[in-house]
Structures are given as C-alpha cells and as structure tokens.
Amino acid sequence: MKKVALITSGGDGAGINATIEMMANHPHIDLYGFSGGYNGISINEPIHLTPQFVENKSLAGIHYVQTGRSDLPYTQEGRDKLHRKLKAEGFECLTVCGGNGSQKAAQLLHKEGTNTIFIPMTVDNDVIGSDYSIGFDTALNKLMDLLYGLHDTAANMPGRIFMVEVLGGNSGNLALESTVAGAGDLAIVPEYVTQKRAITKVVKEKLKQKQSLVIVCSESAYEDKNYQSGNQGVSFEIAAAIEEGTGIRVRKSIAGFYIRAGRPTFKDASIAAKIGAKVAQCVSDNQFGVMVGVGNDRIQALPFQHLRKQYNSLHPQTMEIAKQYNKVIY
Ligand SMILES: Nc1ncnc2c1ncn2[C@@H]1O[C@H](COP(=O)(O)OP(=O)(O)O)[C@@H](O)[C@H]1O
Ligand SMILES: O=P(O)(O)OC[C@H]1O[C@](O)(COP(=O)(O)O)[C@@H](O)[C@@H]1O
Numbered sequence: 001m002k003k004v005a006l007i008t009s010g011g012d013g014a015g016i017n018a019t020i021e022m023m024a025n026h027p028h029i030d031l032y033g034f035s036g037g038y039n040g041i042s043i044n045e046p047i048h049l050t051p052q053f054v055e056n057k058s059l060a061g062i063h064y065v066q067t068g069r070s071d072l073p074y075t076q077e078g079r080d081k082l083h084r085k086l087k088a089e090g091f092e093c094l095t096v097c098g099g100n101g102s103q104k105a106a107q108l109l110h111k112e113g114t115n116t117i118f119i120p121m122t123v124d125n126d127v128i129g130s131d132y133s134i135g136f137d138t139a140l141n142k143l144m145d146l147l148y149g150l151h152d153t154a155a156n157m158p159g160r161i162f163m164v165e166v167l168g169g170n171s172g173n174l175a176l177e178s179t180v181a182g183a184g185d186l187a188i189v190p191e192y193v194t195q196k197r198a199i200t201k202v203v204k205e206k207l208k209q210k211q212s213l214v215i216v217c218s219e220s221a222y223e224d225k226n227y228q229s230g231n232q233g234v235s236f237e238i239a240a241a242i243e244e245g246t247g248i249r250v251r252k253s254i255a256g257f258y259i260r261a262g263r264p265t266f267k268d269a270s271i272a273a274k275i276g277a278k279v280a281q282c283v284s285d286n287q288f289g290v291m292v293g294v295g296n297d298r299i300q301a302l303p304f305q306h307l308r309k310q311y312n313s314l315h316p317q318t319m320e321i322a323k324q325y326n327k328v329i330y
Helices: 016-024 037-043 076-088 100-111 136-156 173-183 196-209 234-246 266-284 316-324
Strands: 002-008 029-033 093-098 116-120 161-166 186-188 213-218 250-254 290-295 298-303
Touching (some): 002 016, 002 266, 016 029, 016 093, 016 266, 029 266, 037 100, 076 100, 093 100, 093 266, 100 116, 136 161, 136 213, 161 234, 173 186, 173 213, 173 316, 196 213, 213 234, 234 250, 266 298
Parallel strands (some): 002 093, 093 116, 116 290, 161 213, 161 250
Antiparallel strands (some): 290 298
C-alpha cells in the first residue's frame, strides 16, 4: 500500500468526490485528504479516506475535503514546509485537484522533490493541457437552467434586455458555450476586449431581429480591465452602457456561486471517476509528475514538461460558430 495525500485547491468543482472514491478504493492506495488547499497540509490533520469513509457519498455536492486558496506555495520557504510535512508523515505522493494556479504549485513541488500528480478541477474549464476540467459541465447545466428561465420570461414579456454575469476567471468558456448552445443571444468574453460602443451597436442590430435579448457576460470582461478574474459587477457597468446607447432598461442577474458545486452531472461524475482510476494506476506504477486530464477524448497522463505551450483558451470551433452567428463580441 502506498500512502497518498490529496488536496483540492482553488474553486470547488462538482464531481471531484468520484475521483477520490476511485482512488480510495484502489487496493494499492492508502489515501489521506487535507482540507484547506496547500496550507491545509501544513495546518490540518489528515482525513483518512478509507473505502468505508467514502462509501455512498461520491455523488454528494459537498467535497470529502474542503478546498482553499493558500499562501505557502508562492515562496520557497512555504514549499519547504510542505515538503517536510509530507515526508515526515510518510506520504509517497501528493495529488492536487485544482485549476491553473494549483497546477503551477504542483509543478514546483514536483520539481523540488515531492512526487506529485495533478487533476484538473475548475468550472472555468481552462486548465493548461486538458480538454476538460472536472466541474465545468455541472456549472454549465446550472447556468443553462437559469438562462432558460430568462428566455421564458423574455418571451412572456417581450421588448426587454437581460444580462447575466457568470463566473469563469480569465476564461469565457461558460459564457460562450451556453450562448452557442442556444441559452444566450450574445456572449461577452474576457479573451476579446469589449468596447462600449461595439456592444451597443451589436445589441441594436440584434434587437431588429429579436423581441428580447439575453446577454451572457463573463466576470472579467471589459475594456478598462478594472474587472479582473474573481471580481463581480462588470455586467452592471456594461448594462449601464447599453442602457445609455439604446434607451432600454437592462434587467440584470449575477449567476454567482450557485453554479459552482452541487450534485455532479453524468459527464462530471463519469470523467471524474475515470480520472480517479487513472490516477490510481499512475500511483501504482510510480508514474509521477503528470497531469491526469482529458485529451483526444481519452483520459491521459501528461508529463508536466509537456504542459507549457498548451494554453487552453476558448474552443476554436465554438468561437468560429459564435462569430458566424453574431453571438459573441470580438
Ligand atoms: N504562481 C503560483 N505559484 C505557486 N503557487 C500558486 C501559484 N498560483 C497559485 N498557486 C497556488 O494555488 C492556489 C490556487 O490557485 P488559484 O489561481 O487561486 O486557483 P486555481 O488553482 O483554481 O487556478 C493558490 O491559492 C496558491 O496556493
Ligand atoms: O471563490 P472565489 O475565491 O471568490 O473565486 C472566484 C473565482 O473562482 C472561480 O469560480 C473558479 O476559479 P478557479 O477554479 O480557477 O479557482 C472563478 O470562475 C472565479 O473567478
């Protein structure tokens, strides 16, 4: 049996319990989780994730271990603390579930001597080197539900403009995919600089064709970059510009954190479970310094050294379609 530590880091993502359950049930793995992200390794007692502990809970919305954002990995001193703690407690490997920031820290820790495996988990679906991140589909489905509701009220009471602000960090994936899927009329994404005048022009054109509009706006999209990843409120400023340009009041919603966790969809539960099985196999085979993610429709273990140049931006085909149908500001 190998003693393995696991943390979740950064924003939570539905489905990760299925990964943990698969790892906990592998005959070669003795799994322990630290709550609180990287800092949790230093300050929290490990939770023994035995097969009995994880039984029947893998599809729950509440994670087996709590996630968090931590200062320790940013400094050599902090990382040394983590290395020492893991070594002292006899862990042979650390598995980290999170987004791009967590991936960076995992790479540093591996380079400095702690065997590490990384698992992509973020609703932003922007992890370098993986076509999919655990939690994205659940968030997308919850967002779709909200947008469908707005379309219904829009149809019942025409002539209105609705604006929904959605999570996504520096990525417009949630906004773009939900819009192209038909739940929104126009996406505003941080990958393209959004100019007030351009939005008003597109909105006016769209209102010639449609009785009402549902606009899906990413949290960090705007021309003056005052709104960064994790900030809220950019849609209010964009809505004000649209109101000024069109004379129509904009009805606003922030989808917020409601979409971020909850019970996973089939896609999240399924991919997460398969990732868990692959991670367990990697541990068993002493294959460390890898990200176990999705590529070419398969679960794959990609060595950290292959990650650098594969920045995961908006899906090119989705973006092309969105442009063709005037569903995105670019
Ligand atoms: N550049 C970095 N160097 C070292 N550790 C980092 C770095 N960026 C992020 N981290 C660690 O990963 C954690 C999560 O990163 P964050 O960017 O907040 O979320 P995510 O991993 O979901 O992208 C941070 O709180 C920190 O502990
Ligand atoms: O929960 P917080 O700390 O307010 O952070 C909000 C951020 O977390 C996310 O929901 C998820 O981001 P990460 O998974 O990269 O941590 C982003 O979409 C958003 O910008």
